[in-house]
Amino acid sequence: MRRASLVLVACAALLAACSSAADSTESAATSTVDSRGGIPPGYPLDADVMAPLVITALGPDPIPVTGTDGKVHVAYEISVLNLSPRPATITEIDTLAGGPDGEVVASLTKDEVLARTFPLANFEAAPVTDIPVGRTVVLVLDGVYDTRAEVPAEVTHRLVTSYGPFITQDSGLNARYPDTVTQIGGAVKTSARSPVTIGPPLAGDGWVAANGCCVITSHRGAMMAVGGRINGTERYAVDWMRIDMNDPVLSSSDGDGSKNEDYFAYYASLLAVADGTVVSVVSDKKDEPPHQVNQSLTFNxxxxxxxxIDIGGGNYAFYAHMIPGSASVKVGDKVSRGQVIGDLGNSGNTTEVHLHFHVSRAPAPLSSDNVPYEIDRFTFVGSTATDSLVKGPDAGERTDQLPLNSDVINFPK
Incomplete structure (x- = not known):
């Protein structure tokens, strides 16, 4: 029988282009700004400077997490509002450790900036070439460091921006807006918290971390106002798909993939990742046919x-897209790590069978802060590339790491 080719990008993010999160706890620059008469760091105290962009850090203070590449990843977002009467194009971003005069720890040039720029409201796909007048975009950023000790306690950003032709009626101010501006903003304080450590949510071989951290995927680009705030509620979410690693043609299904039963992930047992208490269960929604997104679904x-599952420490494990009626737990049940809680299906906003899994800071999975986690034991096999499996030169047992995008993982059976 013909096998359906594995296309990871076809696996829809839970929100498709929607997201949520929480306000940052406290601006790292608050006391500094107050002592400067309200003028942010990076701007002179004795002169007025035209600064057309409003640059703001979004979401909670990011928690560093170790990935399967052995690097420490710090994922976060900043918003940029263009208050100029001219469209703006960000041509360069420098990440500065400690403040405006700090060491440059990362740089993005124009094409890289464009790939990480997402407009709000109209969900135009990246790359976005400019920021229209009066519009806001979100920059999806990731700091990568060799060790946790190298992660700065705080970073800010230097943006170089060029401006296009005036598109608004001249109010007398147009001539005062420069063609190119360099600005400082978006101070982000690194959290002192550690990622939550969990067990595997699944068992067995051949699991692919689709739409995983920390590159640009439908999860990282899912930005929307939810719960009265803007943030990346799927920042560290993974869509776990399953492949047959013995097949030279990488595939997530047997047959033509037209039925849910064709997929290797279908009916897989879902496991509690830690001891905890069940706080929410939905089990009456029908499975959707593969590759047919149900546009009538409500947000919830x-x-x-x-x-x-409330897994303690203010952390909640979220398992989505289960088979109807398969939940083996109810609200209030105590569960133990490794306990089967239900079976994987294709219900909800999904294009093919996969487990959407993430950890959040409240039992509202689309409105609360999305936080990183590290799985305490698994085998790293390699990664997927188009229709083939590329075995990693450093394949083997791993402990306390976050599987990254397109990783192929074997979980204990």
């Missing part, structure tokens, strides 16, 4: 059938 139906 995007996860389909799901289970949320």
């Amino acid at each position: 139906q995007l996860g389909g059938n799901y289970v949320i």
Whole structure:
């Protein structure tokens, strides 16, 4: 029988282009700004400077997490509002450790900036070539460091921006807006917290971390106002798909992939990642046919059938897209790590069978802060590339790491 080719990008993010999160706890620059008469760091105290962009850090203070590449990743977002009467194009971003005069720890040039720029409201796909007048975009950024000790306690950003022709009626101010501006903003304080350590959510071989951290995927680009705030509620989410590693043609299904039963992930047992208490269960939504997104779903139906477990420490494990009626737990149940809580299906906002899994800071999975986690034991096999499996030169047992995008993982059976 013909096998359906594995296309990771076809696996829809839970929100497709929607997201949520929480306000940052406290601006790292608050006391500094107050002592400067309200003028942010990086701007002179004795002269007025035209600064057309409003640059703001979004979401909670980012928590560093170790990935399967052995690097420490710090994922976060900043918003940029263009208050100029001219469209703006960000041509360069420098990440500065400690403040405006700090060491440059990362740089993005124009094409890289464009790939990480997402407009709000109209969900135009990246790359976005400019920021229209009066519009806001979100920059999806990732700091990568060799060790946790190298991660700065705080970073800010230097943006170089060029401006296009005036598109608004001249109010007498147009001539005062420069063609190129360099600005400082978006101070981000690194959290002192550690990622939550969990067990595997699944068992067995051949699991692919689709739409995973920390490159640009439908999860990282899913930015929307949810719960009265803007943030990346799927920042560290993974869509776990399953492949047959013995097949030279990488595939997530047997047959033509037209039925849910064709998929290797279908009916897989979902496991509690830690001891905890079940706080939410939905189990009455129908499975959707593969590759047919149900546009009639309401916002609260995007996860389909799901289970949320309070795993302690203010962390909640979210399992989405389960088979209808398969949940083996109910609200209030105590669960133990490794306990089967239900079976994987294709309910909700999904294009093919996969487990959408993430950890959040409240039992509202689309409105609360999305936080990183590290799985305490698994085998790293390699990564997927188009229709083939590329075995990693450093394949083997791993402990306390976050599987990254397109990683192929074997979990304990």
